[in-house]
Amino acid sequence: MRRRTFIKAAGASGVSALLAGCTGSGTDSTTTEQSGGSTNTTTQGTTTGGNKPTLTVGTYGSFVDAPSTSPGPWLKEEFEAEFDATLEWQTPDSGVNHYIERSLRNVESGADLYVGLDSQMLVRIDTKLDSELFTSTSDLSRRDDVNEELEFDPKERAIPYDTGYISLVYNESYGDGGFTAPETFDGLLDSEYSGALLAQNPTSSATGQAFLLHTIDAKGEDGYLDYWAELKENDVRVLGNWEDSYTAYSNEEAPIVVSYSTDQVYAAESGEDMAKHQIRFLNDQGYANPEGMAAFADAANPELASEFMDFMLRPEVQAEIATRNVAFPATTTAELPDDFAKYAHEPPEAVTFSYDRLKDNLSDWTDAWAQEFASK
The missing domain is CATH 3.40.190.10 (Periplasmic binding protein-like II)
Incomplete structure (x- = not known):
């Protein structure tokens, strides 16, 4: 998770990290919701501007809230420049729990995929829900580029995109x-x-x-x-x-x-x-602690979600995500800048639980x- 913005602001009195919450309730609708005393508006739908599809991506706040350093704004600009689509970020205060609660209420997720999953979150999802919140990513063209030691979902729903x-x-x-x-x-x-x-x-x-x-x-x-x-x-x-x-x-x-x-x-x-x-x-x-992404089972644009995940796994995109998110790439094909590689330390041995x-x-x-x- 991105920490630069917080570190830069941390002072003698400390900092309270606030995430802006954006939620949506369905297709072709605009939802305004009060969250933490602020009003947040996000537009959901399969199209914008008539014919252009909208890819709605849920994630945690720090992935998008610092335009000059967080990966989110850069990913949006690069993806929209290449694909005939609009990318909309959702950053609910409660993170993936927001989508768990919607599923428990039999409400559509309101997003196409989620970026920022880890194995502990998957355990929580599978413990709380009887139905599948996410669908398989086994057919992604770049899945074989991912370091197999970072794979954490035996059901192949979540695919790693970085690790810390x-x-x-x-x-x-x-x-x-x-x-x-x-x-x-x-x-x-x-x-x-x-x-x-x-x-x-x-x-x-x-x-x-x-x-x-x-x-x-x-x-x-x-x-x-x-x-x-x-x-x-x-x-x-x-x-x-x-x-x-x-x-x-x-x-x-x-x-x-x-x-x-x-x-x-x-x-x-x-x-x-x-x-x-x-x-x-x-x-x-x-x-x-690898982070992963997965497409919602009820995604309005599943093919576009797959294209975005393959885009996230490209070598040059992996390097940019790692640099901006201050993490390591999940793939074996990314090449990190020399300055980053000098100061980003990998342990002699990685430990994790399945x-x-x-x-x-x-x-x-x-x-x-x-x-x-x-x-x-």
Whole structure:
């Protein structure tokens, strides 16, 4: 997920990240909806201007809300320049949950595809819905270009378009200088790192959930709660989401934060002190969290949705998405700019849980964590 806009704005008082919500209720209609005190209007329909079809794409707010850096505006301009179609973005406040709720009410999705899915979201969708929200993408012409290690949907509905790796980011100049983060999960428990770590709540944060899953991989299902108990004894600070924790980190409230291994990309672009943006992969591993896209089963323009997904997988488009979204491409064909490749760090080993394992265990793991730590 795009984080540049937030980092640039983060200051002593912190930042509240607000996503503008746009929703639609059907074909050839305009819906105006109050969301967070603002009025948002989006036009739905299979055509605009008489004959030109409209592709309606749901996504998260930061994918589109910074025109100079987010991928969304660039993708819209490039797609419309080549295809005889109009691309309309939807950014509902609740993300994919918006479309889950519509399906539960037997209301059409109002969009053709969604950009920004991960395996945890698919688990939530399949747990809540009896019918399929998305359809297969197995017939895409560029599907074979995707790195098979990033595939996360055994039903082939969601296809990856980028990936991030969860890591520690630390401030080498913290205190008297010369600070360094531990190299292992066990190292985080040393007394010298008491109060040093800022993490996120895994029940409300994607980065927090990924870090929790990495601790489960490292310590096992029978040992991760004991590990977190030891982290708590060492004064780990768990905040609600990534924005909260990164604001605290930027304000030097602690020298280590759970974040992304592409953190130095933005720091270099902004001319920031690189000593404050050092990367550490615990146990020489990073938790991979690929993002995917999928076409809605009730899409008004399914063929156009497929064309857009193939467009997203082109080498030059993959490189542009990765650069603007500060992530890694999902395909093996993209070539990244030298400056980006220099500061975007890939772990020696990627760790992730399969969809099947998450489907059978995720809610139990997060519920057990919340019972032990969320309210204490």
